[in-house]
Amino acid sequence: MPDSIVEYGAYIEGRRISAQGIAESLDLVRKHNSGFEGAKAFLWVGLHEPAAPEVEWLAEVFDLHPLAVEDAVKAHQRPKVERYGDSLFMVLKTIAYLDHDELTATSEIIAAGEIMVFLGADFVVTVRHGEHCPLTEVRERLADQPELLARGPAGVLHAIADHVVDRYLQVADLMQMELEEVEATVFADVSSRDINRIYQLKREMLEMKRAITPLQSPLAALPQRRVIPSEMREYFRDVGDHLSRVCEQVESSNELCSSILQAALARSNALANEDMRKISSWVAILAVPTMIAGVYGMNFDFMPETKQVWGYPAVLAVMVTACVLLHRGFRRNGWL
Numbered sequence: 001m002p003d004s005i006v007e008y009g010a011y012i013e014g015r016r017i018s019a020q021g022i023a024e025s026l027d028l029v030r031k032h033n034s035g036f037e038g039a040k041a042f043l044w045v046g047l048h049e050p051a052a053p054e055v056e057w058l059a060e061v062f063d064l065h066p067l068a069v070e071d072a073v074k075a076h077q078r079p080k081v082e083r084y085g086d087s088l089f090m091v092l093k094t095i096a097y098l099d100h101d102e103l104t105a106t107s108e109i110i111a112a113g114e115i116m117v118f119l120g121a122d123f124v125v126t127v128r129h130g131e132h133c134p135l136t137e138v139r140e141r142l143a144d145q146p147e148l149l150a151r152g153p154a155g156v157l158h159a160i161a162d163h164v165v166d167r168y169l170q171v172a173d174l175m176q177m178e179l180e181e182v183e184a185t186v187f188a189d190v191s192s193r194d195i196n197r198i199y200q201l202k203r204e205m206l207e208m209k210r211a212i213t214p215l216q217s218p219l220a221a222l223p224q225r226r227v228i229p230s231e232m233r234e235y236f237r238d239v240g241d242h243l244s245r246v247c248e249q250v251e252s253s254n255e256l257c258s259s260i261l262q263a264a265l266a267r268s269n270a271l272a273n274e275d276m277r278k279i280s281s282w283v284a285i286l287a288v289p290t291m292i293a294g295v296y297g298m299n300f301d302f303m304p305e306t307k308q309v310w311g312y313p314a315v316l317a318v319m320v321t322a323c324v325l326l327h328r329g330f331r332r333n334g335w336l
Contacts, residue, residue, distance in 0.1 A: 011149050013146075047126065050073065062125060064084075075114050075129040086120065089118055090218070111132045182201060186263050199261060288326065
């Protein structure tokens, strides 16, 4: 049995039954379904980051399509739903919010992963990539509610999709809080470090958008698939509605992040211009005494008032008066 298998179980009428192995469990499930019309016994196998030989072994047991198996091994796929014969292959992007003490220019806020689901009439095979969105919670919730497991493989797919979309909503709310904190500091003293933090947040928002938005179309088309029982279609439409809400929130947050970044850049430029005005004002003020002192330091014999006793104090008075007048003028104009 592959080492990457996290757990597997056979379920009959919502109750888990004991079995020796995957092949034996599948035979037991199919015998039960063939003996009872409309029975929804199925086998659920969960894998985490399997190698190619491990998935190929399961592909022979469940008769999975080679192209879908290749996608499940390589990962890094776009969210999609594809049909291969009587089975369905669905790719879900997972996201998780990473805790951090302070948002910095190198903070990683969003961690992305993937869940691939092979769905057949009597089996569900889940292949998970990434560490931040385990399906243990989904298994426990379904185990506590046998009526959900009694819906069959489509019920498991719905529970997984609903769990992933709920995670989207949680992360979107946390990212909204990050944006509100950053927005509150935009009109304080903005430094290049602050702008780097906002830009990093913008990149994380784009990462989140790339994970969530492409799922809308496949999830909207999922209720029309033949492998989805009619009684389950309303449940998938409800998940689609939740996803639409998350996508709208992510889109608005992304636009807000862009506005915050632009405001921070504008504020930074305004502060830089203000500093330049102050520097230019002091340069202009100091230029006047420098010019006067330079003129009287040119060692000519005939200079105005150089022979007068009060000549030196008069020149100093002119310098001070000119500097004071310039200082008052610059303060009146808001440069100092």
